[in-house]
Amino acid sequence: MATLGLVEYGDASPEVRAVYDDIMAVRKTDWINNFWKALAHDPVTLRRTWESIKQIMAPGALDALTKEMIYVAVSVSNQCGYCIASHTAAARKAGMTDAQLGELMAVVGMANETNRLASGYQVEIDARFKT
Amino acid sequence: MATLGLVEYGDASPEVRAVYDDIMAVRKTDWINNFWKALAHDPVTLRRTWESIKQIMAPGALDALTKEMIYVAVSVSNQCGYCIASHTAAARKAGMTDAQLGELMAVVGMANETNRLASGYQVEIDARFKT
Amino acid sequence: MATLGLVEYGDASPEVRAVYDDIMAVRKTDWINNFWKALAHDPVTLRRTWESIKQIMAPGALDALTKEMIYVAVSVSNQCGYCIASHTAAARKAGMTDAQLGELMAVVGMANETNRLASGYQVEIDARFKT
């Protein structure tokens, strides 16, 4: 169970409800996932985190699906079970196909492998990569 | 310096040269970066790693640039200096703009933050994410 | 279930019981948590680990609460579910308030984010930080 429990909408302060409302509006959904309900015990962190995510995940130079797949790649590398579940769902909602999921996982796996081969063999950075 | 040193093309066995030649042909380049030269002391690993990367990084359901950005995202999360340098260069060669780099870094940073907020608050996975 | 099972007090050797007794005495508690019961299959590691923790976690230049919060910060960064649960409980027993928990999590999250922004942008260490 979340350390401090979950703050449900009906029990939330107006300050927290305003964030919940904005999350649902931006994401075009009618529910709030546990991450936000757990953060809501600290309304300052709740608001800052949401405002940051809203800004960062909005389509820009990268589209929404690419951003969600990057989020999954990081979460998988870090072994964060909650984030893998929630962002895999988000990526699929954003249109990720099974074939794209498969390629995403293949790249993440390979990158984790060669990250260790490079450090394990103590490979020096090529001069060409430094300029 | 790499643990076992670097195998230069001129000193390479025919088996290693064949891999080097294929790397240069596939990547349309005329040089081999240190990672491969360090791996070349173990020709079996050299070949397997190259064949895997060639297969995984080829455009498919995801394009080459997206794959390189995912590679960077993983390398940054893992703090692999060599891989950050080499795959940032590869992503730029594949067309990544400064604006895309900025958004990539912003997503990677945010994902690393919320990965810890989720685990730190011991948030349970929502039932909806499990189906 | 723990790989080798848990050694309960009633089934423990005198050597293991002596460690259990010291844990309960130092921590002013009447139970042993699973971590120690799982380690008890290797009495040498059990004793060394307990003696190290007892020495390290004793109040000194840093007070007990600060040390427990640092322990939580590391455990969260490493995604160790067991350690997050046990050391969050220990920190709360040592007096951590909900407000302190919230600030601890905010710092941990932010540090994890900027750790990746710093490495992702390949930022060189400032000369002033090296002296």
Place this chain on the structure above:
Amino acid sequence: MATLGLVEYGDASPEVRAVYDDIMAVRKTDWINNFWKALAHDPVTLRRTWESIKQIMAPGALDALTKEMIYVAVSVSNQCGYCIASHTAAARKAGMTDAQLGELMAVVGMANETNRLASGYQVEIDARFKT
């Protein structure tokens, strides 16, 4: 060298300079460290990151020194060379003594060890820690 280079004060846009000025004012210093100069190529991320850090690191339920030591603990666990250097310097500026540094490192080291003993032995979370 930082991927996109460093934006020096004299070359910065008014938007970036405003952030630099605020950093120097809040930190009561007359220079900007490389981290911010590397981020400045993306003024939106620069501002958001600074505003978040300013909010999070301000003394509150936890004092400034405790927050800096937590920052160091995370950076050490993540092997972020830049962040270890910069936040160790910040913690010392905030008053961390050599004795406190020594205890901080001892706790960080021990936590990293027991994080793996707990997961390695597949220890289940005690029921008492879940409530």
Place this chain on the structure above:
Amino acid sequence: MATLGLVEYGDASPEVRAVYDDIMAVRKTDWINNFWKALAHDPVTLRRTWESIKQIMAPGALDALTKEMIYVAVSVSNQCGYCIASHTAAARKAGMTDAQLGELMAVVGMANETNRLASGYQVEIDARFKT
């Protein structure tokens, strides 16, 4: 539940069945563990991963038990619950005794501790280690 579900033998394509058959033959077992069933949605990754593992884990300069213990060491350091469970079982099948398990865990724990003491104190690599 695995993201895309598990592909059981009876429902598998001939391509997937061929890999399953080879896994059972090489491992001298009559069942397939969930890892492969989850990967089977992407037959290319399934085959490449299996061929790589078959090649890498075959006895060579290192024996099978040593390789399995190294696999466990990595999985524990990365906090991968699935891999800790499956490779601990594999190591025990390959002959790992309880005493060897205990020493393995002790080394893994210690290495994780000193990895952070080395980086936390910003220790420079000795010249003798570079040659």
Place this chain on the structure above:
Amino acid sequence: MATLGLVEYGDASPEVRAVYDDIMAVRKTDWINNFWKALAHDPVTLRRTWESIKQIMAPGALDALTKEMIYVAVSVSNQCGYCIASHTAAARKAGMTDAQLGELMAVVGMANETNRLASGYQVEIDARFKT
């Protein structure tokens, strides 16, 4: 440079010298590497860390070379440059051949890859692995 600098033998207190002497005697060497010289500012941590390593790394159910290779595997997974350099040197001194190094790296790389495939596909632990 190490945060607090390095304590050379000639400048060390009798307490620190005693540890240095024991390190050189046990390792049958005539020099002290930087790790210990950096720790020596905190003699309590210096002694505890050395006594733990001496106990853990002594040949027992696992031989010295196997233990050193496990140490390298962990250090590579954690991207600890200092520890990779020092423990690769130690493993070679303990007899690790180039072929063994190659296989060690291959296993470490593969384990890091499948750790992420297992978590990325959210694979559930098989019932058989839990008993």
